[in-house]
Amino acid sequence: TLVTALTEGAPDPAHPHCAAHLHTPPLALAAPADLAASALxxxxxxxxxxxxxxxxxxxxxxxxxxxxxxxxxxxxxxxxxxxxxxxxxxxxxxxxxxxxxxxxxxxxxxxxxxxxxxxxxxxxxxxxxxxxxxxxxxxxxxxxxxxxxxxxxxxxxxxxxxxxxxxxxxxxxxxxxxxxxxxxxxxxxxxxxxxxxxxxxxxxxxxxxxxxxxxxxxxxxxxxxxxxxxxxxxxxxxxxxxxxxxxxxxxxxxxxxxxxxxxxxxxxxxxxxxxxxxxxALGRDGLADLIDRTLTTAHHLADLIDKNPTLELYDRPTISTVLFRPTHTDDTTVATIRPSLLNQGHAVLGRARISNRLWLKATLLNPHTTPDVVFAS
CATH class of the missing domain: 3.40.640.10 (Type I PLP-dependent aspartate aminotransferase-like (Major domain))
Incomplete structure (x- = not known):
C-alpha cells in the first residue's frame, strides 16, 4: 500500500517535465544492482x-x-x-x-x-x-x-x-x-x-x-x-x-x-x-554518450528559448542547467509559475535568484529527453 502511494505521489525523475533539481532517473542496470546490495x-x-x-x-x-x-x-x-x-x-x-x-x-x-x-x-x-x-x-x-x-x-x-x-x-x-x-x-x-x-x-x-x-x-x-x-x-x-x-x-x-x-x-x-x-556495462564510451546527449539537449532547449520572443534566456548552459523567465514579467509573477505548474501536476521546475532577478530553472538530466518535448510543455 505504501509503495503504491509513493509511486503515485512522487515526481518521476525520468519524466521530461520533471527538471527542477540535480535529481536523475537511475539507470535500469544500476537500480537492480542497488536492490542486490540491499538484499545481500x-x-x-x-x-x-x-x-x-x-x-x-x-x-x-x-x-x-x-x-x-x-x-x-x-x-x-x-x-x-x-x-x-x-x-x-x-x-x-x-x-x-x-x-x-x-x-x-x-x-x-x-x-x-x-x-x-x-x-x-x-x-x-x-x-x-x-x-x-x-x-x-x-x-x-x-x-x-x-x-x-x-x-x-x-x-x-x-x-x-x-x-x-x-x-x-x-x-x-x-x-x-x-x-x-x-x-x-x-x-x-x-x-x-x-x-x-x-x-x-x-x-x-x-x-x-x-x-x-x-x-x-x-x-x-x-x-x-x-x-x-x-x-x-x-x-x-x-x-x-x-x-x-x-x-x-x-x-x-x-x-x-x-x-x-x-x-x-x-x-x-x-x-x-x-x-x-x-x-x-557502459564503459567510458557509454557514459560519454549519455553525457554528450544530455548537454546537447540543454543547448538545444536554450536555442528554442532564445528564439522565442515571449521568453528570456539567462545564458548559454555550461552543463545542463537552463535558466529562463517570461519576458516583461516581474519576480512575483515568476515565483507563482513554479508552484502553479507543480500543483497542476504539469511540470516540476526549479528556481534560482541570479543578478538580483528570479529565474525558472530546468536541470536536464535525462539523456532520452528531447528539447522539443520539454519546450512544448
Missing part, C-alpha cells in the same frame, strides 16, 4: 562482513581517482553518501593537516561548505562575491592577501543554481601563489571527465588537494553515490580509527583491508556495486 546487505565496516564488496570497492576506487589525478602514482577515493559528505570530509582532512583552516568560498558555493565549517568547529567561511554566477578572482586575491593562514579555497565545478564552472586554472594559480590549499566541489560537473568532448571544461582539476564527485547526478546512479578523491593515498591517513572487533591488529598485519579508515560511518552500504555495474 554486506556492511562495509569490516572485511569479514564484506570480503567481495571490499575488494570491489578497492577495484573501483583505484581507477576513478586516476581520472582526476593522472600524474600521481597512488591517488585514492572514498565512497560517500553524496557531495555534502564529501565536502565535509575535504574540510576535515584539511583541518587535520593544518589545524583550524580558514575556508574561502564564493557566494555560488554549495551550502554544505558553510555547514561543514560549522560542524567541524572551523571559522565561518569567508564568502566572496560571485558576479554572474562565478567566483570573483579579484575578490579571491584580496581575501588571500588579507586573511591569515592556513587557508582553504573551495571552488565549484557545476554550481547548483546555474551549472557554471568557476575559472579553475586561475583559482589554482592564485592558491599556489598565496600558499593556500584548494578543494574543488565537482559534484555536478565532475563526470564531464568521461566525455572527450567536454572534459576540457575541467582543466586544472588535478591541481586540487581534494575533489568531490557525485555519480547520482551525471552518472545516473540511485542515490547515494558520492566520491571524494585525493591525489595521494596517505592523504586519508587522518581517518584511521581502531576498534578491535572490526579491525584487529592481527587482521591488518595479515593484510586484510582496514575499512574503518574508509569512512566516518561504521555500517555503510556497498554503493560501489551499482557504480561498478554501470562502468562494466
Amino acid at each position: 546487505n554486506p556492511s562495509m565496516d569490516s572485511w569479514d562482513q564484506a570480503p567481495a564488496a571490499s575488494a570491489l570497492e578497492t577495484a573501483l576506487t583505484t581507477p576513478l581517482p586516476a581520472e582526476i589525478y593522472p600524474h600521481t602514482p597512488q591517488p585514492d577515493a572514498l565512497i560517500t553518501t553524496g557531495g555534502t559528505e564529501a565536502n565535509q570530509l575535504a574540510l576535515l582532512l584539511a583541518r587535520e593537516r593544518h589545524g583550524p583552516v580558514q575556508t574561502i568560498c564564493a557566494a555560488n558555493a554549495h551550502h554544505s561548505i558553510t555547514r561543514a565549517a560549522w560542524l567541524l568547529g572551523l571559522p565561518q567561511p569567508v564568502v566572496i562575491p560571485a558576479p554572474n554566477g562565478l567566483m570573483d578572482l579579484t575578490a579571491l586575491r584580496h581575501a588571500l592577501i588579507h586573511h591569515q593562514g592556513p587557508l582553504l579555497v573551495t571552488a565549484t565545478a557545476g554550481t547548483t543554481d546555474t551549472g557554471q564552472i568557476d575559472p579553475l586554472t586561475d583559482i589554482a594559480d592564485l592558491t599556489t601563489t598565496h600558499n593556500a590549499e584548494l578543494h574543488i566541489d565537482a559534484a555536478y560537473g565532475g563526470p564531464l571527465l568521461f566525455s572527450p568532448t567536454h572534459r576540457h571544461a575541467l582543466r586544472s582539476l588535478h591541481r586540487a588537494h581534494s575533489v568531490t564527485l557525485d555519480l547520482h547526478k551525471l552518472g545516473w546512479q540511485p542515490a547515494s553515490a558520492g566520491i571524494l578523491a585525493v591525489p595521494h593515498h596517505h592523504d586519508l591517513h587522518a581517518l584511521h580509527h581502531h576498534a578491535p572487533y572490526l579491525n584487529a591488529d592481527d587482521d591488518t598485519d595479515a593484510g586484510l583491508p582496514d575499512l574503518l579508515g574508509r569512512s566516518l560511518r561504521t555500517p555503510r552500504r556497498p554503493d560501489a556495486l551499482k557504480i561498478a555495474v554501470t562502468l562494466q
Whole structure:
C-alpha cells in the first residue's frame, strides 16, 4: 500500500517535465544492482562482513581517482553518501593537516561548505562575491592577501543554481601563489571527465588537494553515490580509527583491508556495486554518450528559448542547467509559475535568484529527453 502511494505521489525523475533539481532517473542496470546490495546487505565496516564488496570497492576506487589525478602514482577515493559528505570530509582532512583552516568560498558555493565549517568547529567561511554566477578572482586575491593562514579555497565545478564552472586554472594559480590549499566541489560537473568532448571544461582539476564527485547526478546512479578523491593515498591517513572487533591488529598485519579508515560511518552500504555495474556495462564510451546527449539537449532547449520572443534566456548552459523567465514579467509573477505548474501536476521546475532577478530553472538530466518535448510543455 505504501509503495503504491509513493509511486503515485512522487515526481518521476525520468519524466521530461520533471527538471527542477540535480535529481536523475537511475539507470535500469544500476537500480537492480542497488536492490542486490540491499538484499545481500554486506556492511562495509569490516572485511569479514564484506570480503567481495571490499575488494570491489578497492577495484573501483583505484581507477576513478586516476581520472582526476593522472600524474600521481597512488591517488585514492572514498565512497560517500553524496557531495555534502564529501565536502565535509575535504574540510576535515584539511583541518587535520593544518589545524583550524580558514575556508574561502564564493557566494555560488554549495551550502554544505558553510555547514561543514560549522560542524567541524572551523571559522565561518569567508564568502566572496560571485558576479554572474562565478567566483570573483579579484575578490579571491584580496581575501588571500588579507586573511591569515592556513587557508582553504573551495571552488565549484557545476554550481547548483546555474551549472557554471568557476575559472579553475586561475583559482589554482592564485592558491599556489598565496600558499593556500584548494578543494574543488565537482559534484555536478565532475563526470564531464568521461566525455572527450567536454572534459576540457575541467582543466586544472588535478591541481586540487581534494575533489568531490557525485555519480547520482551525471552518472545516473540511485542515490547515494558520492566520491571524494585525493591525489595521494596517505592523504586519508587522518581517518584511521581502531576498534578491535572490526579491525584487529592481527587482521591488518595479515593484510586484510582496514575499512574503518574508509569512512566516518561504521555500517555503510556497498554503493560501489551499482557504480561498478554501470562502468562494466557502459564503459567510458557509454557514459560519454549519455553525457554528450544530455548537454546537447540543454543547448538545444536554450536555442528554442532564445528564439522565442515571449521568453528570456539567462545564458548559454555550461552543463545542463537552463535558466529562463517570461519576458516583461516581474519576480512575483515568476515565483507563482513554479508552484502553479507543480500543483497542476504539469511540470516540476526549479528556481534560482541570479543578478538580483528570479529565474525558472530546468536541470536536464535525462539523456532520452528531447528539447522539443520539454519546450512544448
